[in-house]
Amino acid sequence: MKLNCFVVDDEPLARKGLKEYIGDVDFLQFAGEADSPLKATEQVSSGNVHLLFLDIQMPKITGLQFFSSLQQAPPVIFTTAYPQYALDGFELNALDYLVKPISFDRFLKAALRAKEYYDVRTQNQQQDSAANYLFIKVDGKLVKIFYDDILYVEALQNYVTVHTKEKKYITYLTFHSIEEFLPQNLFIKAHKSYLVAISKIESIEGACICIGQHALPISRNLKDQVMEKLVNNRLLKR
Incomplete structure (x- = not known):
């Protein structure tokens, strides 16, 4: 490399x-x-x-x-x-x-x-490729989070918020570091500030990815890449 x-x-x-x-x-x-x-x-x-x-x-x-x-x-x-x-x-x-x-x-x-x-x-x-979880430091303790529980990850200046099914965790990490760690086959970068769990995506509406009540933006420069990875040959047509 x-x-x-x-x-x-x-x-x-x-x-x-x-x-x-x-x-x-x-x-x-x-x-x-x-x-x-x-x-x-x-x-x-x-x-x-x-x-x-x-x-x-x-x-x-x-x-x-x-x-x-x-x-x-x-x-x-x-x-x-x-x-x-x-x-x-x-x-x-x-x-x-x-x-x-x-x-x-x-x-x-x-x-x-x-x-x-x-x-x-x-x-x-x-x-770690076989592992299905990560640890992040939150309020002085190490918290174990399973990949399957993550909805999306959000960048907040010098911090990162990991949104899960039950709650959200704020940790002192760079967005780049967690992007590098999470498996690319399970998560996709849709925006410079959002990393989304592919399995949790319910729909794509215009320039937004929808997960439950959350509407996450898709960057203009990443839209083709996102659509290629998410839709590709899976779009059924008449």
Whole structure:
């Protein structure tokens, strides 16, 4: 698996250097760049970026502020000329923190750390593929939730709400992390803020998925994908 890498940095030479480094590592793949976080939001949040190289000191909004604002944030490696921001970066669960000027040796160590992260996650998903539940932390305790009880998952800024048949649970997670964990054959992303249990869908009305009294929006850019997965050859016609 090649990791799609996106670079956000307001310095052209810094972007150029990272692009060259990415091209020299066989398990990395350059997926795009931006000179401002404000120009990168859509691409970084698309779910197609596996690894984000993000500068910290930039005009208008810092890399730390930008990353904190993302509802669906990919794993990040911060790149900066200011080592004093390292603690802030790691508090955001950064995979690594590279201080400019960045040597290739140091870059490769960070890249290998990212590869290890994905290797471990893939292994865990394979081991857990037979499981039919998950645990989330709610109010200081671990709550076990069976997949079959979940109606849908909703993103709420830095939190996620898991709506079940009986109640809803609010937990401090990223939407991206729970999207990656839940089986894709059982759940579908219908909107940037909603992950829906396929078996609980009762109808599709216009741009909404209906589950009981809940009407959940379907994103315009995801509608074709949603319809393909849900309906495909199952639509009966006269």
